[in-house]
Amino acid sequence: MKLKVIISGGGTGGHIYPAIAIANALKASDKNIDILFVGAEGRMEMDKVPEAGYEIVGLPISGIQRRLTLENLKFPIKLIKSLWKAGDIISEFKPNVVIGVGGYASGPIMWRAQNRRIPTVIQEQNGYAGLTNKILGGKAEKICVAYPNMEYYFPKNSIEFTGNPVRQDIIDLSSKKDEGYQQWGFNPDKPVLFVFGGSLGALTLNESMANGIDKLLESGIQIIWQTGKYYFDKYHSQFGGREKEGLHVVAFIKEMEKVYAISNVVVGRSGALSISELCLAGLPTILVPSPNVAEDHQTKNAMALVNEKAAVLVKDVDARTILIDEILSLINNKEKQTSLSESILNLGKPNAANDIAQKVIEVAEKHYKKNN
């Protein structure tokens, strides 16, 4: 049987990269599997998925703002159009299974698939479930999760505790060190600090860095500062061009593995995928959870590590005043770095992508046998 799989969702890196990791694991297990991505028109997946070598179709869907806006009035029309198009995509591609990774596009296509009795698999990256996944969860064959206690949101029998699927290039970082130092022009004998605010950057981290950048550079730290594309112009115009001093201000990093490979200390938001990657990389990390996300889930994500002494927590409200000192104290404390590194490595799930791919194949084959 030649398996046909739709992978749907996106919106931010936190949904797109796990989707690509699942696709790669499916292909690694059987190169004849046919994969089609379904995303939302105009969103990040429409670029990132083709860059990863997969075909993607866009639905005209968007989210609902929490405020009353003109865009919200268009939402029902976009939803109806998307449901229509989702139906056409399914009729044409004839998937054996549809995977939803979260984000606007997974709603319409998973809904359509479930109504046509095509089996569906949800991959939930966070320690909570949004409304769409809660609705879809009731009819999904499997729900692959990365945090405990998810039976609060989903039927217990469908849950598989696989961990989040992480890009394979983040495994085996030691072989990428030399290339990493070379690419960034860094001295391997001096510490490297990596600051990143998830896939889109984070204002709090940018403002906190702007407050203390000279103090960090004076201490001999080499820095990669990812601002996110919306904040890049502002911070690059202020701090760009200082590569000789060891400071790189960038909008987005394509080869994260080479940055993780050379980082001594990382500062980040606590998006689910950032955390899963840091667990595999085993990096001493300071987490500053975003307070602007549903159900404060980044704090929950971060606490899962902090409770195991696997990361340091700095609250968003405190970051502008204490983050720089926290960084300096961790950079200067090798013992703490080692203990954080050991604890965070214990929480990693390096086989998640393969485990999820196997579940997807099982679901599709079971359904195929039942119907043929």
Ligand SMILES: CC(=O)N[C@H]1[C@@H](OP(=O)(O)OP(=O)(O)OC[C@H]2O[C@@H](n3ccc(=O)[nH]c3=O)[C@H](O)[C@@H]2O)O[C@H](CO)[C@@H](O)[C@@H]1O
């Ligand atoms: C503000 C917001 O809504 N954040 C959510 C979003 O986060 P966000 O999209 O930031 O996602 P994550 O932190 O989970 O993952 C970021 C991903 O982007 C990659 N990356 C990041 C920066 C960069 O320069 N280059 C790069 O490749 C990382 O390697 C990682 O794979 O989705 C996550 C997963 O559902 C949620 O937990 C987050 O709360």
